[in-house]
Amino acid sequence: MLPISYGTAIVVFCIGLYTILSKRNLFKTVIGLSLMEGGVLMLITSSGYVPGGVPALLPFAGGEPVNPLPHSFTLTAIVIGAADVALALAFIIKIHRRYGTVDIDKIRGLRG
Amino acid sequence: MNPVLAIVAPFLAAFTIPLFFVFRKKWVGTAVILFGVLSALTALFVAAGGEAVTVMGGWQPEVGIALVVDSLTTAFLILASLGFSASLSAAAETFGYGPWRFYVLFFLSWAATNGIILTGDLFNLFVFFEIFSVAAYLVVAYPPRSWQAIEAGFKYLIFGTVGALFLLIGIAYAFMATGQLNMAILARVLPRAPEATLSVVIGCLVVGLFIKSGTVPGHFWLPDAHSSAQTPVSALLSGVFVKVSLYALIRLAFLLFGSADDRVFFVLLLFGTVTLCLGHLMAFQQEDIKRLLAYSTVAQVGTIVIAIGCASSGGVTAAVYHAFNHMAAKMGLFLVSGVLAEDRASRDIAQMGGLFRHRPLFVLAFCLFAASIAGIPPLNGFMSKWFLLVAAAERGALIPAAAVVAGTVLSAAYYLRPITAFFGPAETEPPHHRPHPVTGAIVALLALLCLVLALAPYIGPLKEGLLAVGRDTVNGARYIERVLR
């Protein structure tokens, strides 16, 4: 169970990285970033897994609760990630207005 | 004074400025100034209060989030408040108080900076890094009218987000391996983690901080952002923002990685040397004065990373001392070059002829700052370079030390170009002229700061303080004991 979830998380992370490295569309870059973040969050959440655990709501009915700490991290990190994505999209709108394109390889006015 | 106030004061500023805008538009300027003074004073009081540990919510350090003040924190709090105050005054003169959202972002980044410096919790560090970075992307992109600003802000955002992700992975692995987040406790339990986990933790944290601080290979955003941003923002980026990430690197290196292995410090030395060389060599080829300064910042970041990589108290002393020197000099350089570039309406060095006649004091200040950065004796840059060289020699890091001294010659070479231009023949058209009284005053104060810092090794308390920073920081056990007492 646990190896599968960790493995999935890492696979999602790698897909995100691959997306960033190989796609030229800015939106896809942002999607890649979200995927990477999702992978990391899955990793964190998986680490809170308890066999047969119940949600961490008092009173713990029916057994051991799962680890609540990763959940709180994940909540925090999700919000932060959402903020990042929102900002990135706002920048893409501005970039599209300036450059008329969302091709990442064409947005290189600053170099050298 | 409770350390948290150093974080809360700028937060309060950021949260109230919109209310002032909605209800009392005229007071925004006053509020910005007052909150600026308040934030700087709070941070300085916290720094002056000496060592302290406080835990949010009154819990034990393991349960809550601890804020820790020790000598390293003190040094960087002072650095941040000096830098932010200088930049705020320059921004107030350059932008006026119309763009109040800019000031909101400014204070948010100030709060986050103080948060990064004070926090003793790894996840909290990440959260503050995010506030800090988001605010940084936006102040770089201000005003969002020029394409350079937008492109630089966007690239900074992508780099920053990737860096934050690496930081998050590092923190996640550290948490997965130990179940702890307090840095003091982690310093105890993390070395027990398996080898592979440890290398993921250290590698990801190091690379994340490399990206945030502009160390090779994460330096690509830095020249774009520094050269595209407005002058006060460039000064702030170079003077404070980069240093904050280096603070985190110092803290984590000696707390979490120090116990692990010597190889971490080898990596720091290696990448620091590469950064130093690349920064100098790239600055050598720039035509744009702000880009030149930006690449020089890259080189100086490399210098500080080398100092950290020396893994000794002397190295940390050199790093902190150099951070201060670079803050004073590079902020001054950016402010002066901003004024001069405005006079010529161009950032091209070739266009800057004859400015010495036009603004002699600014140009002389430029020469002073440039000499300080290049490490010409007996200015402050030379003193910290000497500290660094001695630390490197003690560590046996000969190639980095040789790179540092070679960098002196290179940086003298490329700083001579704008200086020659300033003193050279004037252009035909008369330059624009707008008085810059506030910027002038700040530049004068920064020049004074440079001179004071140059004397630091000869002023007993300052020297003792600098050495104490190194000793306390390297001694991780002392930190752990103080937090967990």
Place this chain on the structure above:
Amino acid sequence: MRVHRNLQRLGALGLSLALGWWLWQGVTISPFQGITGPAARYIHGTARDTGAANVVAAILFDYRGFDTLGEASVIYTTVCGVALLFAKRRYRRSSHGLSFIVKRGMALLVPFILLYASSIIVMGHLSPGGGFQGGAVMATVTVLFCVIYGSSFEAARVSPKVKETIESSGALLFTAIGLIGLVTGGAFLTNSAAGFPRGMMGHLVSGGTIPLLNIAVGMKVGAGLSTLFYSMVKILEDPTESSPPEV
């Protein structure tokens, strides 16, 4: 050209796989030995320390409330920044919305959405949910306004200044609660030790500062997200600007 692109993809794949391999190496999978560290304290101490029933909420708003302040500030920063990015231009607001039926249906739905959002916010310490989630639901109301009635209606109903005020007030409320804790309890964001009533576990009034902080965060996030949407949508509604990016 094609070869070049394929090579690029191959390189990207290689790098991703290599990084994934190292991350996989670093994962430690040991047999479960019980929860240790601060998490154990949270599980066993929440009832005693805070009086909240939702352990995650207790961590978010009490034990590690400072993180939450920071996290809410990230949103605050983003909202402020997006507004800054799109400021200083007069965009044409659209005032035509969707059909009458949809508008009426929306009008009927709005109170229930608001009620639902409020319940998520104020019950955050008792059940899954809280300020962020409730705030997000709250923001959907303004989003729906924009979509169904057009952005000028939305701007007239809930003016940007009102949102600004609510957002900042929420943030200030959070800080003020923290400062009260500092004054009476000796540390920032102190909960029951600073005299906030712990209440009976499971009751609405329980958990000390946790519901208050939830409300503060709800204000901040609700107003912030709707500002975010509004800032971004007003540019897309401008016909001169809205040529969709070719993908």
Place this chain on the structure above:
Amino acid sequence: MTMTRPDNLSLTMIALALVMTGASSLFAGSRDKEGSRRDLVPLWLFCLFACLTALASTWLSFIIGLELSTLSLFTIIRKGDEATSRLYLLAQLAGASVLLFATSLGSSFEGNLPLGPVPPGLFPLFVIGLGVKAALPGLHFWLPRTHSQAPTEASALLSGYAVKMGIYGLLRLVGDPSPPLLLLGIVMALYGVVQALLQHDAKRLLAYHTISQLGFIVAALSTGTPLGRTAALFHIVAHALFKGLLFLSAGSLERLYGSRDLNGLGRAGRDAPLLFGLFLVGASAIAGCPFTSGYVSKIVIKSALTDQGQAVLGLQLAGLGTTLSFCKFGYYGFWKSSGDRPEPRGFLGRQAYGAMALLAAATALVGAGPLLYPLLPLPEGTLLAPKALVDATIPVIAGIVLFALFPGLFRPRHKDVADVENALAPLGRLLLFPLTLLRLSHTGRLRAYIALIVAALIAIFHSL
């Protein structure tokens, strides 16, 4: 800066600095341009920093003084030629950087490396660092150009004092006999003379003679014996005075006729006989004619090197070349009159003559001094011994005879002779090429950048 109670060496250097700066500022003050008073500030700043350098007690404070004096000289040279001043500054900074690096290797946070002999492992680095200042062969690339392009007062200070600061460092550094350094000194002495013979620019010719004479000093101090050190110090003083005098007279020629090219001069002997006289004082001293300061110092150097027969032979050869080249300078610069040579355009003030007279008097005093007061640790009567007289006279006579026999051989050419400095530009271009590549690699492609970061991360994982 950490200071020391000055010993004789330091005091001599300070006195020399004062005299040289005084003469230079007199000469500079006589220039018929406005603003010359402000021009004197860097000169006296140089003097101040030179004195601080001489008083330094650690290598670190020595370097600080060295770099400060370099900076003040840089501001003077800037007025002569911008590009040359940059070359000077960068070359000196490079030397000081090597020195700083070497010093840091020997220092610790507890204590700085004291000024004096260093651990043997660091010795070569120190020699390289000081060698840039003292223009050891190969490291002299900056010297001819700087000396010839700088304003005359700066040339006099450069040759008279600035290069001596490197020699002063070497004097402090060398405690034991050092055969490689002796070899370097001989090579320097000969190389400088050969190059000087081929020059047609008066100041450039003098610059190469500076290298040659520094070779004498390096050879003397490489013995490490007290006698050798005294000889070196004596020659430092003697050379500073007469070379300063020669530079000032070359500068006077330039001021009078607007040219330094020996092809275009030749009537100064009649137009300004006093100048010619002063030049002859300097020239006879540098050639080592008996009873001049150069004679005394060369005798002492030779007696310090008595057991090194080949070295003495090399120095004699260098002396021969020196005579030849000053015959050439005197003949073509002052005497070879022909009707078509231009009239003097400028004018030499009293101050300029005063500056040269000061140096000439000092030269004469140093030449006569040891005869009057037995300051030097030489056996009684060595200076007047026939062997010494013969030794000193042979190169002088031979030089004059050779010059008289083959005057065509030593006629000034019209082309410059290649030296290390000519390699600088191609070398720079060669080094710039990879730099351009580096810059081109910053393509602005975000994906490539991120790929690089990931690759670095993986590399770090491997190394951890």
